[in-house]
Every structure is written in C-alpha cells, then in structure tokens.
Amino acid sequence: MNIAYISKSTSFIAGPVPNGDFELTPSGGFSNEGIVDGPAGIPNWKANGTVELVESGQKQGGMILIVPQGRHAVRLGNDAEISQQVKVEKGSVYSVTFSAARTCAQLESLNVSVPPASQTIDLQTLYNVQGWDPYAWAFAAEEDNAMLVFRNPGMEDDPTCGPIIDDVAIKKLFTPDMPKDNAVINGDFEEGPWMFPNISLGVLLPTNLDEETSSLPGWIVESNRAVRYIDSYHYAVPQGKRAIELLSGKEGIISQMVETSPNKPYTLTFSLGHANDKCKQPLAVMAFAGDQAQNVHYAPNSNSTFQAAGVNFTAKAERTRIAFYSVYYNTRTDDMSSLCGPVVDDVRVWFSGSWRNGFGGSGRLAVGLAFWLFVWVLV
Structure with a gap:
C-alpha cells in the first residue's frame, strides 16, 4: 500500500x-x-x-x-x-x-x-x-x-x-479541469476520497451541500442518505476506475450546477449500469437537467453491464442543475438487507445544437439513445 x-x-x-x-x-x-x-x-x-x-x-x-x-x-x-x-x-x-x-x-x-x-x-x-x-x-x-x-x-x-x-x-x-465540450466537472468520478484496496464496501458519501469542500469534487450530496463511491476492483464500473452507486431511492441524490448559456439547447448524457453486486432489479434512475426530468430504466444489451442515456433541455440561466437519484429502494438478492442501486458514470453536458432533435420527443427517444450508444462504443 x-x-x-x-x-x-x-x-x-x-x-x-x-x-x-x-x-x-x-x-x-x-x-x-x-x-x-x-x-x-x-x-x-x-x-x-x-x-x-x-x-x-x-x-x-x-x-x-x-x-x-x-x-x-x-x-x-x-x-x-x-x-x-x-x-x-x-x-x-x-x-x-x-x-x-x-x-x-x-x-x-x-x-x-x-x-x-x-x-x-x-x-x-x-x-x-x-x-x-x-x-x-x-x-x-x-x-x-x-x-x-x-x-x-x-x-x-x-x-x-x-x-x-x-x-x-x-x-x-484536486478539482479536475473542465473537459473540452463538457460542462460537467469530474463527470467520470475519477477524483474522490481515499479507498482502501482491501475493503470491498466502497465509501459512503453522506449529506454535503458545500461544493467547495466535497469528497467528490464538483458534486454535492443533497439528501438525507448517503451515496456509495465504488471502484472497478470490487464492482462493475462503466468506464475508468470509479463511479457512483445510488442508494435509498429519493433519499440519495447527487447534483451539480453546470455552466450554461441561457436559451441554448443542451444534452445531458450519462452511463447507467449495474454494479455486479447482486443488486435486485429493476434498477432505474431519475435524471434531471434544468426543468427536464427523465426516468431511465436499466435495460442493457445481453453482453453489457451498462447503457447510455440522455436528456435534452434548454438552459434558462447561466448555471443549470443536473441531478440523479434511484427510482427504487434496492437491496441485494443474497441477503435482502444490504442497500444497493443503479450505477451512474461518465456524465456529460454539452451544447447540442442541431443534434437536439436526436433526443427530442418520445417517439424519437429510442432512436437517439441507440445512436449515442453506438457513438459511445466507437469511442
């Protein structure tokens, strides 16, 4: 060590x-x-x-x-x-x-x-x-x-x-630099608290409303219950080595205020996954971007433990709130007591411009998601 x-x-x-x-x-x-x-x-x-x-x-x-x-x-x-x-x-x-x-x-x-x-x-x-x-x-x-x-x-x-x-x-x-073409800071969750390599329980992040002194730089935990910071050595993580597992339904919320330009169209995209910790399904997240909200259920392809998802929104101000919480209260199937939930990773907010219609309207949502999943796989 x-x-x-x-x-x-x-x-x-x-x-x-x-x-x-x-x-x-x-x-x-x-x-x-x-x-x-x-x-x-x-x-x-x-x-x-x-x-x-x-x-x-x-x-x-x-x-x-x-x-x-x-x-x-x-x-x-x-x-x-x-x-x-x-x-x-x-x-x-x-x-x-x-x-x-x-x-x-x-x-x-x-x-x-x-x-x-x-x-x-x-x-x-x-x-x-x-x-x-x-x-x-x-x-x-x-x-x-x-x-x-x-x-x-x-x-x-x-x-x-x-x-x-x-x-x-x-x-x-260390607060990561804002990546190019992405308004989210630490959207891949790679910067976070110390994790003991021999402990397989992740690290709980309790309520914290101060984004300047957060164990998860860029993010706050604005709820009564904690969320779990997980690593790829003990859990399935969509990309990189770290991610967030949402616990306790609406009582476990993470959020961030991102920089936007008023009246401009944006797209929030993220990876939704299963931690491979015997968490009982169904799994789903409620994703918020400004005044828009999307209920996304975990339903990946048979050969994957995660999927891509997105929400279109039009910014109303120079800062826009994005947030996630688990729709359900999930527990593990092996003990029916340990709390678990959906995994969120690779969060991005970018100016969508002409691509906005790719996610617009319920009739085209599935096509838009499939397109961005294809792009994500290529990258």
Missing part, C-alpha cells in the same frame, strides 16, 4: 494516518479491560473521555463488538473523543476516510471535525449486513497543521456505548 505521509514535516497527499488502524501496541500493552489509560494511551492519538480499544471477537453482554478490519478498533463513550494532528497544505481541500459502526444505541452518531469545520454523521442506517461502513468527509485546510477529531456527541445511559472507529486515512483532493 502506498502511503504518501512520510514525516511530521511532510503534508499528506493520500494514505492512512499514523496508526489509523489502531494496531500499534500501546506502551503498556493492550489492556484486558480495553479502557485507554490516559490521553496518550493510543500511539499517535490523543484521547479524552471514555475511550476503549476493542478487540475482534470481544463481547459485551450477548453482543459481539464489530471491528471493521484487523484485530483492534476504538470505541468512543459519551462525549469522548480522539484526535491527531496532521500536516496539511493551507488552502487545499482534503477528504478523510474512516470506517464506523454503532454498538448499543439505535441513534448513535459520530462527529468528525477539523476545527472550525465539523459534521455529525448519522450511523442509524446500516447500509450492509456486515454492520459497518467506510465513510468520507471533506474539509478545507485553514492552516498547515490540522487537528483531526472524532467525537461521540451522544449521551447514553450506558457510558461505554458509542460508535466504533477504524481505518482512518486522508487524501488531498
């Missing part, structure tokens, strides 16, 4: 933070009680409050505690926190990836911050039957030294309850 963090004088580019998996042995060894002894009880981290190093297979009552990866993870009690100072570059945007699981409470949450930036992430929804998920959260560095903090904001009757954290990494984000 390539780790770009070299020393305390070198800023992060991408990789796990020091002891981000909590496997380094504390100076006094791993305690049988698990409770961290003092603020420096976890190597490379500072602890405050009831912080516990939990071990894989450890039981609490009749429940086995979840450790996402390896042998150890950290559990935060009521109002407890862990923090680590990381070297960053002032003015740059970074994304923090971490794995989290809840323990006792149904309504557990986790606050992640690099002050003054902060977000509380709801852990109530279980997105897969393994009981934990990787998440990503982004921040803009205001100084060259950042204090990364994870805190349990809850106050449970049992002070040892609280979220479990593991596999913490950070990545410096």
Whole structure:
C-alpha cells in the first residue's frame, strides 16, 4: 500500500494516518479491560473521555463488538473523543476516510471535525449486513497543521456505548479541469476520497451541500442518505476506475450546477449500469437537467453491464442543475438487507445544437439513445 505521509514535516497527499488502524501496541500493552489509560494511551492519538480499544471477537453482554478490519478498533463513550494532528497544505481541500459502526444505541452518531469545520454523521442506517461502513468527509485546510477529531456527541445511559472507529486515512483532493465540450466537472468520478484496496464496501458519501469542500469534487450530496463511491476492483464500473452507486431511492441524490448559456439547447448524457453486486432489479434512475426530468430504466444489451442515456433541455440561466437519484429502494438478492442501486458514470453536458432533435420527443427517444450508444462504443 502506498502511503504518501512520510514525516511530521511532510503534508499528506493520500494514505492512512499514523496508526489509523489502531494496531500499534500501546506502551503498556493492550489492556484486558480495553479502557485507554490516559490521553496518550493510543500511539499517535490523543484521547479524552471514555475511550476503549476493542478487540475482534470481544463481547459485551450477548453482543459481539464489530471491528471493521484487523484485530483492534476504538470505541468512543459519551462525549469522548480522539484526535491527531496532521500536516496539511493551507488552502487545499482534503477528504478523510474512516470506517464506523454503532454498538448499543439505535441513534448513535459520530462527529468528525477539523476545527472550525465539523459534521455529525448519522450511523442509524446500516447500509450492509456486515454492520459497518467506510465513510468520507471533506474539509478545507485553514492552516498547515490540522487537528483531526472524532467525537461521540451522544449521551447514553450506558457510558461505554458509542460508535466504533477504524481505518482512518486522508487524501488531498484536486478539482479536475473542465473537459473540452463538457460542462460537467469530474463527470467520470475519477477524483474522490481515499479507498482502501482491501475493503470491498466502497465509501459512503453522506449529506454535503458545500461544493467547495466535497469528497467528490464538483458534486454535492443533497439528501438525507448517503451515496456509495465504488471502484472497478470490487464492482462493475462503466468506464475508468470509479463511479457512483445510488442508494435509498429519493433519499440519495447527487447534483451539480453546470455552466450554461441561457436559451441554448443542451444534452445531458450519462452511463447507467449495474454494479455486479447482486443488486435486485429493476434498477432505474431519475435524471434531471434544468426543468427536464427523465426516468431511465436499466435495460442493457445481453453482453453489457451498462447503457447510455440522455436528456435534452434548454438552459434558462447561466448555471443549470443536473441531478440523479434511484427510482427504487434496492437491496441485494443474497441477503435482502444490504442497500444497493443503479450505477451512474461518465456524465456529460454539452451544447447540442442541431443534434437536439436526436433526443427530442418520445417517439424519437429510442432512436437517439441507440445512436449515442453506438457513438459511445466507437469511442
């Protein structure tokens, strides 16, 4: 695994933070009680409050505690926190990836911050039957030294309850240049948060309405539920190495404001696919472009896992909103619980001009889609 963090004088580019998996042995060894002894009880981290190093297979009552990866993870009690100072570059945007699981409470949450930036992430929804998920959260560095903090904001009757954290990494984000003849930034989703190569669950992107500090540059998640950032090593991706899997129906929406010229005709095109993760069909997306909306069902050729789709629209302003969400609430066929959905990739918005009629009208929609699918295959 390539780790770009070299020393305390070198800023992060991408990789796990020091002891981000909590496997380094504390100076006094791993305690049988698990409770961290003092603020420096976890190597490379500072602890405050009831912080516990939990071990894989450890039981609490009749429940086995979840450790996402390896042998150890950290559990935060009521109002407890862990923090680590990381070297960053002032003015740059970074994304923090971490794995989290809840323990006792149904309504557990986790606050992640690099002050003054902060977000509380709801852990109530279980997105897969393994009981934990990787998440990503982004921040803009205001100084060259950042204090990364994870805190349990809850106050449970049992002070040892609280979220479990593991596999913490950070990545410096770069906003891709706007491609020629395409108004969409990062429409191929190749720029995004750090992904651990040995974790096959993708990375959840929770609600984020700030396009300037998004783990998915150019895009925002404007919904109550998360969407899943996936890679081609563990999922079927239409093109490149990254894509977005839409989850939870209308509760999982991604969108972007693209530059347009008022009263000009444009075409939104995208690839719609199946992640090859045993997601139960039917799959469909609702695609929005300005004041136009199109319900597109996944129905590819027998030898393909994706298809091309498009929406025509006339821009009404200098910026036009494009957005996608899943029409259905889909789960996997093997466990009927893990959330999944349609895959969106290769999103483009371009001035359609004389080609506008290729998609215009319901009678010519199929012909237009077939034409652009043919062009896409040739490219």
